[in-house]
Amino acid sequence: MMKTLIFNGSPRKKGDTVSLINKVIENLNGEYKIINAYDCDINPCIDCRYCWDNTGCCINDEMQEVYTYIQECDNILIASPIYFSELTGTLLNVGSRLQTYFCAKKFRKEKSIAKVKKGAVIVVGGGDGNVNKAYDTACCLLRHMNTFDILPVVFSHNTDNKPAIEDEIALLGVKDIISFFNE
Ligand SMILES: Cc1cc2nc3c(=O)[nH]c(=O)nc-3n(C[C@H](O)[C@H](O)[C@H](O)COP(=O)(O)O)c2cc1C
Numbered sequence: 426m427m428k429t430l431i432f433n434g435s436p437r438k439k440g441d442t443v444s445l446i447n448k449v450i451e452n453l454n455g456e457y458k459i460i461n462a463y464d465c466d467i468n469p470c471i472d473c474r475y476c477w478d479n480t481g482c483c484i485n486d487e488m489q490e491v492y493t494y495i496q497e498c499d500n501i502l503i504a505s506p507i508y509f510s511e512l513t514g515t516l517l518n519v520g521s522r523l524q525t526y527f528c529a530k531k532f533r534k535e536k537s538i539a540k541v542k543k544g545a546v547i548v549v550g551g552g553d554g555n556v557n558k559a560y561d562t563a564c565c566l567l568r569h570m571n572t573f574d575i576l577p578v579v580f581s582h583n584t585d586n587k588p589a590i591e592d593e594i595a596l597l598g599v600k601d602i603i604s605f606f607n608e
Pocket of ligand 1: 441507511
């Protein structure tokens with residue numbers, strides 16, 4: 426069965442990011458797991474360097490389940506509001522735990538994730554600044570998870586004036602994500 430891992434970087438339970446995530450999961454095949462960055466038991470990496478020599482991560486929290494899901498899943502979606510032109514800091518805290526994959530390659534010379542995945546990124550912003558920095562960072566996180574086939578960014582960048590769920594262009598982008606993942 427197809428599996429999709431979704432990272433939600435928003436603290437707002439009925440906000441713009443969540444409204445677009447809900448649109449994605451409405452028509453997504455298979456099963457999915459959502460990691461709500463603001464509402465999960467995942468601590469930031471503390472650069473203890475355990476993973477320079479050992480597989481995995483020694484911090485025993487909810488990220489351990491996420492590591493397992495990362496091995497199994499077919500698709501990964503990163504969805505976040507833009508804060509100061511970036512993904513939210515809290516989402517980056519979760520993302521910092523992907524450092525173990527970087528260290529696998531660099532120090533342990535191991536390939537830590539066998540399965541190649543498809544990736545997509547949704548970002549929403551009030552309207553100032555641009556989406557490129559957040560998208561670049563999201564792509565960097567995706568690459569850490571062996572995800573190189575990544576769709577162009579889907580964004581709603583005027584949410585101060587129009588909720589993302591009413592943004593026709595963003596909704597078309599969401600449809601592209603669904604067909605890309607389901608195909
Ligand atoms: C701390 C903070 C920083 C923000 N920085 C930006 C920004 O740099 N660019 C932008 O377009 N919007 C910025 N915003 C606006 C949010 O991205 C926008 O309200 C977004 O739609 C919220 O998404 P959500 O409802 O999914 O949480 C910022 C909001 C906050 C709270």
